[in-house]
Amino acid sequence: MSRDARIELDFADGTYSFRLAWGELEQLQEACDAGPLVILNRLQDGTWKVGDIAEVLRLGLIGGGMAPAEALKLVRTYVMARPPGENVLFAQVVLGVAVQGAPEEVLGKSGAASPGSV
16 A cells, blocks of 8 residues: 555544645645745744645645535635634644654555565
């Protein structure tokens, strides 16, 4: 099985699947005018912009399988209409999993060819 970088979170009014795949990361770069690691660093060090939070969560919901209109509605209701600090940790987790992997993901699973086994 390939690495998916999907995470389920209790967010807003339910439990949702978030995933930032390559395409969503490219859209995030364009929307925030910064690369994923720059945005993640901003989210972690407190220099974030409000768009960083909203775009990570909106694109993460879309990447997790939600329709774009529904994702936008959810983010408008539970992110953009609330104090930004309420959602910084959610954005950190979603983007962190996208660029670094989820803690429970095992790299080099058994059955995969190792460099010395060819």
